[in-house]
Amino acid sequence: MEEIFDVIVIGGGQSALACGYYLRRAKLKYIILDKQAVPGGAWLHTWDSLTLFSPREYSSLPGWLMPKSEHQFPLRQEVIDYLGKYEDHYQLNVQRSTEVTEIKKNEGLFYVHTLQGIFKTKTVISATGTWENPFIPTIDGIEDYKGLQIHSGKYKNPEKFIGLKTLVVGEGNSGAQIVAELSKVTTVKWSTKKEPEFLPDDVDGYYLFTVASARYKAEKEGKPFDSSQYNLGNIVMVPTVKEAKQRGVFVSSGTFHQLYDKGVIWYNGEKEEFDAIIWCTGFGYNTSYLKSLIETDEKGIAKTTESKSLEVTGLWLVGYGNWTGYASATLIGVNRIAKQTIAEIEEFLNQQN
Numbered sequence: 001m002e003e004i005f006d007v008i009v010i011g012g013g014q015s016a017l018a019c020g021y022y023l024r025r026a027k028l029k030y031i032i033l034d035k036q037a038v039p040g041g042a043w044l045h046t047w048d049s050l051t052l053f054s055p056r057e058y059s060s061l062p063g064w065l066m067p068k069s070e071h072q073f074p075l076r077q078e079v080i081d082y083l084g085k086y087e088d089h090y091q092l093n094v095q096r097s098t099e100v101t102e103i104k105k106n107e108g109l110f111y112v113h114t115l116q117g118i119f120k121t122k123t124v125i126s127a128t129g130t131w132e133n134p135f136i137p138t139i140d141g142i143e144d145y146k147g148l149q150i151h152s153g154k155y156k157n158p159e160k161f162i163g164l165k166t167l168v169v170g171e172g173n174s175g176a177q178i179v180a181e182l183s184k185v186t187t188v189k190w191s192t193k194k195e196p197e198f199l200p201d202d203v204d205g206y207y208l209f210t211v212a213s214a215r216y217k218a219e220k221e222g223k224p225f226d227s228s229q230y231n232l233g234n235i236v237m238v239p240t241v242k243e244a245k246q247r248g249v250f251v252s253s254g255t256f257h258q259l260y261d262k263g264v265i266w267y268n269g270e271k272e273e274f275d276a277i278i279w280c281t282g283f284g285y286n287t288s289y290l291k292s293l294i295e296t297d298e299k300g301i302a303k304t305t306e307s308k309s310l311e312v313t314g315l316w317l318v319g320y321g322n323w324t325g326y327a328s329a330t331l332i333g334v335n336r337i338a339k340q341t342i343a344e345i346e347e348f349l350n351q352q353n
């Protein structure tokens, strides 16, 4: 008889594993399909020195906690190791090196197309993250620029920027962490739309996640919540950023309106040459492979109530950001929504039988 799964999860990063934890508990027939050859999801591609802004206590998936180490804020490699061991610990059913190219639906069944063949399933969870959909703003002259140009998603370490005058664009945590690192090896300028805002040194990840949790609870209960004291979007003072701030490297050069072959043209009309530009301008959502099933906006956002698709019965999207569940793109935050998603899937499957 042909194999039909209850659930196929597309992904293989933290969101897929969190779903796997609850799928295993629910004893559903599932498989996780990941295009990468090894565990780690997007963390495999982040820059080498990346330190999480979430403290260890707030960086675990459901069940088995991230092991202790001397680092209060886990290092990238520690997350990669944790995800690999987590998968082994629960013996999750993951098939790697399997890229899903398209999904079609016919008479209540999903047909998941991969380069290794077609898988059939009653429901689908899309958990493909953001990393493969980097966002670079449309700016005049961007095609004329002849220097080195990369998105932060492709930045690994400062090695190839040594001696290259570099412009880092974007005022978020990625921009700040990359400026901090590059400023030790080369001349770096920072282009930000607004003056970068840093959280106070004593407002660490513990505080942030506590405030975020309290805000979520208040919103759920319909109660007012005053989070005006600290803006949760401000830059977190992880050790590398703290050290660079003391060196006085975080000076914004403002914004530019155009690029030319050798660099940028600032708003005051001045031209400035740069050997390299690093775009720390965020990500869209990696949902294009669902195009036969749903429509998304230009960033890849689909119509959902939390993780459940409003367009296609039997489809859920997990871990992309607040639109798929509050804080669902974080290690700790994906727990609640993964649990809820699997409960919804169980209910759906029971109704089908």
Ligand code: FAD
Pocket: 010, 011, 012, 013, 014, 015, 016, 033, 034, 035, 036, 040, 041, 042, 043, 046, 051, 052, 053, 054, 058, 059, 098, 099, 100, 101, 127, 128, 129, 130, 131, 132, 174, 286, 289, 318, 319, 320, 329, 330, 331, 332
């Ligand atoms: P991903 O980790 O991107 O995994 C998706 C997987 O799906 C990948 O393995 C990919 O190869 C696979 N895939 C994609 N397309 C297909 C396909 N068509 N077929 C099969 N497989 C496919 N979170 C925290 O909790 N704490 C932090 O401190 C923190 N710091 C961050 C710092 C930065 C700079 C960034 C960018 C993010 C940070 N995050 C942090 C956020 C968060 O952890 C990530 O967004 C997380 O990687 C999302 O996990 P995911 O499983 O949803 O997606």
